[in-house]
Amino acid sequence: MSEQFFERHQALLEQAMAAAALRGYWSPFAESPSPRHYGETANDDGRAAFEALRGKPFPLDLPGAEGSVGGEASPYGFELGITYPRVPAAKLVAASSKALEKWRRAGPRAWVGVSMEILSRLNKLSFEIAYAVQHTTGQGFMMAFQAGGPHAQDRGFEAVTYAWQEMSRIPGISVWEKPQGKNDPIRMEKHFTVVPRGVALVIGCSTFPTWNGYPGLFASLATGNTVIVKPHPGAILPLAITVKVAREVLAEAGFDPNVVLLAAHASGDDTAQQLALDPAVKIVDFTGSSANGNWLEDNARQALVYTEKAGVNQVIIDSASDLKGVARNLAFSLALYSGQMCTAPQNIYVPRDGIQTPEGRVSFDEVAGALAAALEKTTADAARAVELTGAIQNEGVVERIEKARALGLPVLADSKPLVHPQFENARVRTPLLLSAQAGNPAIGQEWFGPIAFVVATDSTEHSIQLARDSVIRHGALSLSAYTTDDAVAERIQDAAEVSGVSLSLNLTGAVFVNQTAAFSDFHGTGANPAANAALSDSAFVANRFRVVQTRKHV
Incomplete structure (x- = not known):
């Protein structure tokens, strides 16, 4: 058998080998829950199967x-x-x-x-x-x-x-x-x-x-x-x-x-x-x-x-052709599953003298404000937001939010509870976004959960140095950067390669730094302390x- x-599956395996070599988009399984892929009753059947397991011994016979x-x-x-x-x-x-x-x-x-x-x-x-x-x-x-x-x-x-x-x-x-001259070969x-x-x-x-x-x-x-x-x-x-x-x-x-x-x-x-x-x-x-x-x-x-x-994931903002797009993308990334992802960004580095945009120079405070506003907008409608944030897996994450708030740093967007329309007792919190200065010891550790810092740095070069050194010291599973300067992008890529972290550049659309795709993206590198594989x-x-x-x- x-x-x-x-x-039975050999043809699919051959497709998978080709996909692994090309590293383009390919998946053996449909990611859409559409009835076209899984059947008209699949959702109801799955919910019923889950409910049938509750409140009783799981049907598994082990020796x-x-x-x-x-x-x-x-x-x-x-x-x-x-x-x-x-x-x-x-x-x-x-x-x-x-x-x-x-x-x-x-x-x-x-x-x-x-x-x-x-x-x-x-x-x-x-x-x-x-x-x-x-x-x-x-x-x-x-x-x-x-x-x-x-x-x-x-x-x-x-x-x-x-x-x-x-x-x-x-x-x-x-x-x-093995030939042996005139003699018979071995x-x-x-x-x-x-x-x-x-x-x-x-x-x-x-x-x-x-x-x-x-x-x-x-x-x-x-x-x-x-x-x-x-x-x-x-x-x-x-x-x-x-x-x-x-x-x-x-x-x-x-x-x-x-x-x-x-x-x-x-x-x-x-x-x-x-x-x-x-x-x-x-x-x-x-x-x-x-x-x-x-x-x-x-x-x-x-x-x-x-x-x-664990690792400390980081974002470098040098310049942006679409600051609103940057803010929307990062807000989504921060709110997605309430930051409870190993790839979720935490430290967002912005030069304290601001960044360049098509509309001119934008100050640090304006960049931080744009991020906070986008985050507030993303979580404003509780009924929609809870589908994005999900719920907090354990009470320790909620306690960590309070510990971060107690740091006394300026609050850009405060964490607040949301009422879930289906589950009134759900443990839901929006992200906490704080402002910090480079060198603050708080940003040198992982704050797992919906907690992030907008960090003022001396310059983009300082941001790159901070990111590189942090990956080498603490590890990271993701690094994201925004720049309109090809030379800066090259320096950031070099820093990512030296420190051994995967880099995402200028994500403003429907792809987010938190996400990786099988058969295309390598999740983790094994080249920094966050993962050895x-x-x-x-x-x-x-x-x-x-x-x-x-x-x-x-």
């Missing part, structure tokens, strides 16, 4: 379960009431190791075929997953559908594509023949076997459980590793649905479903540490805080550790397998 899965765990609460103001089987870390690793025995021998076509079939079935459940993502992360529904569904599946398929490319470079068998037959590293661990985050989780999950699975998926305790459901589908496909293909396992646990326990330090765990994928990511890099020494951590490139997958050869005289 796994061979049939490969053949060695000892009781259950739950406690997820929607940021929109209600408890999910779902419980999941709790399996001790040692039993998860034992079951995963046993499942590896047959899975390892199946080979690349089986691994990739099963992975593509899982992704195909997840796509059909995109609405159910969307509601699960919305009510665990707080994303607005459209973002939850796109980022939690098709875009996450795109990233998973991208990882599978790179895995297949790298593994398919290895021939299964070759004949080596001939050897050589067999090359792709072998997985072993047990892989995916540590999920609370804000983008599928989008950030699928690359590592499918990169490991498609290279023959078994995978233990450990969700964040606040966002278990989206990954539980994923694991359930994966286990169903594995069983149909004739494999032990324990090739993929769920490690649900209570908040504050040491399940992640136990799993990460187990000698059998050979790969760890992590998204989350720098403290936890650094701990994994320092301590999980038996494993390959791929991390995406990129989603997805060859380096992200190639070391998840090794090649063992057997040779003999013929």
Whole structure:
């Protein structure tokens, strides 16, 4: 059956390989929730499926379960009431190791075929997953559908594509023949076997459980590793649905479903540490805080550790041909999912003597005022704004807003609560925009959430220097810049390349610095402290397998 899965999706895989080479626009899954793509009843069916899961045990049978765990609460103001089987870390690793025995021998076509079939079935459940993502992360529904569904599946398929490319470079068998002059040549037959590293661990985050989780999950699975998926305790459901589908496909293909396992646990326990330090765990994928990511890099020494951590994302404004367009684009970027994105901008550098526009010189205060006005306009209509801002994932972000307000910096746009028309208890806040001077220690740290600073600098060169040094020191996943001067653009690009951060220039339309597209944009570079890997490139997958050869005289 796994061979049939490969053949079923082979044409799509070939398209994906071509897309990865060209880096243009391509997606295997439709991002529009239109009935034309998913069926007339898909939304209603997905909502009903989500509601049917609430208030009861999640339908997942795992070996060695000892009781259950739950406690997820929607940021929109209600408890999910779902419980999941709790399996001790040692039993998860034992079951995963046993499942590896047959899975390892199946080979690349089986691994990739099963992975593509899982992704195909997840796509059909995109609405159910969307509601699960919305009510665990707080994303607005459209973002939850796109980022939690098709875009996450795109990233998973991208990882599978790179895995297949790298593994398919290895021939299964070759004949080596070395001439010996007048004597018969030396001939050897050589067999090359792709072998997985072993047990892989995916540590999920609370804000983008599928989008950030699928690359590592499918990169490991498609290279023959078994995978233990450990969700964040606040966002278990989206990954539980994923694991359930994966286990169903594995069983149909004739494999032990324990090739993929769920490690649900209570908040504050040491399940992640136990799993990460187990000698059998050979790969760890992590998204989350720098403290936890650094701990994994320092301590999980038996494993390959791929991390995406915190960073300080920045914007340089040198000059603008359309200041209103700049302000609208940045306001949208700041408000999108209330800044709870690893790519969301935080520090906006503006020379204190202002910037050049077609209308003449515009002062720092005028630029800051334009940004504040655009932000206020973006969030003025609560009914519309909440679809953009979503809800705050956890109370710690709200506390961070208060901590930032207490810095005593001039407030350009204050954070305020919004009433959600559908969920009256939703935890919704608009962004807080503050004015700061370069050198203020507050701008040298990440303020995760709807918090940003317009920073007065000595000059554009000073802004570039600040941005470059901050990326090198603190890391960043995005850098955005606005300039009408080609020479300045070149200097900014050089600074981005030196510091190792992805750069977006002059975004004023419908593309925002927060967003990256699979098969075209590399998410992260692995070249600064915010991440040690990129989603997805060859380096992200190639070391998840090794090649063992057997040779003999013929």
